[in-house]
Amino acid sequence: MNTRSLCLALLSLLPLAQLHAAELTLELGNGRQRLSSAQLLSHPQTQSIEINDDVSYKRSMRYRAVPLAVLLKGVQPGDHLQLVASDGFAAELPAAPALSQTGSQAWLAIEDPAHPWPGLGNGKPSAGPFYLVWQNPAASQIGPEQWPFQLAAIRKLNPVAQRFPQLLPAADASPAVQAGFAQYQKNCMACHRLNGAGDSQFGPDLNVPHNPTEYFSGDFLSRYIRDPQSLRRWPQGKMPGFSAEVLSNEKLGTLIEYLRHMAGRKIQL
Template sequence: MKLFAVCLLALCLVLPASAAELKVDLGHGVVTYRSETLLRRPDARTISVPGDVAFRRAMHYRAVPLVALLDGIGPGDHLQFVAGDGFAAEIPAALLLNAQGSEAWLAIEDPAQPWPTLPGHGHAGPFYLVWTRPQAAGIGTEQWPYQLASIRRLAGVAECFPAILPDPALPADSEVRHGFAVFQRTCFACHTLNGQGDARLGPDLNLPHNPTEYLRADLLRAFIRNPQSLRQWPQAKMPGFDTHALPDADLDAVLAYLRHMAGRKRGG
């Protein structure tokens, strides 16, 4: 028995680490990409990301252009990027297809050369959506999902999650509508609202109570800017949103949207 265990250990040491899989569903069947295959693609290249969002420093990745894996998507499509930890980023295809200079890449972790540990001791692999020149198209920090497990094309937000919509009677230039757009980009990746959404990292933001109902406006603002300023909790996962990630006007707007939705509870 001891000899068998030694042989098994030796075999494990010589076998390569298993390849990871990414599932892509654009509405015509699920396509599974394995990391070993992606790393060998002719369009794979080494890219440099000077201000990487997850690692908070310059990083170099072996990556493929993301649009090469999204054949057939159009500017009006809506994509969801689901991570292994429950994070679910909603990204309009128009942002991925933009001609403003930002480019989306699928970074692939080589099992033989794993990426370093993230600040806070997490892991970003096996797949990570990274951007070159993100500032050109105003790419936000929530649009860099790591631990990526699947990508799928969805119907529009109004069709998928009608309970998160503000009052349709609001004017197009309403601050609440602006806040709804900010909410989709920054909050909906981690939170549900009125029980709707696919994220599993944070609590629902309207049920049973909306945060605007139990936190003073100044405390809620401080919490969004720096969650640890309100509660000291080493295991907390929510990042702070500084004025670069969430300008004051956007913060005002998302709070206006949350206050508005406190009067539109559904599913409770």
């Protein structure tokens, strides 16, 4: 075999080698732990599960998965979790639904190098090597932003309001604005920062230099949130649309109220 052929052969093995070497980092307040794909696949509670209406694959999927709760040693229902993907997506999640044994159940799906998952689109990688999936997500109002794929780390952190006071509305803000802040944490923080606050490395800041309520007139902002490609179409657009089933008209209204409120609370970066 000549040198070129050898290099091509080695390159062809890279995805498999990287999958074999994949590690999930746990930072749960008791030190840092790294678990490999092989360790998780051999975990005594790992089993085959069926996920109906998978958020990422848009169809039913079968996975080898371990209940997320068994990995969250020392985590209490009142704690707060952050789930970080390899591309900088950072989902915020109360610990209670992740620990629940009834209603919604959270599973860590593990991609088996011997049986890789399909790509998420033409030329795109799979959701692996680790993917947080849910059975019966509606029971705990789990939204699509709380299904992080290509998961790299799970952290126990202080709640968002404690970590990022720059996100807080004014103390006398209306109940609608306060409710919108909750919707922002659930649906927007995984991709966006606001006033420079947040851990996501994925999307643009939603207040600095300009808040979307300052440049979307009429109902264009709500239309954009519902279906981004209907207003701005480009091949690499990654923002998902938020249907009424995911984000009701009432909740969407409160989210926009929060954004409009925060336009008056800019922090210079």
